Amino acid sequence: MRQNFEGMDISFSKIVAEVKQLILKPSEFWQEKKNSDGDRTTIIAYLLPFLLVLALVVFVGEFFKRTDFFIEYPLLKAVREILLFVLAYIIGVYFTNELIKTFGGEKDIQTARKLVAYSLTPLLLVSMITGLFPFLYVVDILGMYSFYLFWVGAKELVTLPENKAHSYILITIVVNFFVFSFLSILLSKLLNAYY
16 A cells, blocks of 8 residues: 655555564664655655554544543544654654754754654554553553664764763653653643543
């Protein structure tokens, strides 16, 4: 199945192959991405199907979990998930790019986009599982694999002075984790306050 949306090539089999390689062989994956173009449309073509499937499974999971069959809360919960990951991506790219300069490297927005988008993959996959089956919340711990993927990717893609590379990676992971956690809590509070 392949769709084209204004220059975006969205192929299910291509995304599955990329996810498989990212999860199972992260070093090889990042070496390939180092030499490829990480433009905005490529990243959107990668993330868009994840976000759509995530919204669908969260909607279905919430809808069938409820005793009343009101559509409003499941719909808002699905929108919350999309907002969470879109904002986490945008803010994560900003901080990942800005911190490169802080640690003595040259800013590279393409590299920051690749790092953040592909590192979000385990979190997206885990969110799909827990969205459809909320009682499996313990599998959320598997989302921590995102940090490892970011670590491996940053070592491969980001050019920094040798003595500052590890500090950059660690600080960036902490900042992105804080951003994701803050957004998750904030959006949950807003959802609960509204509903």
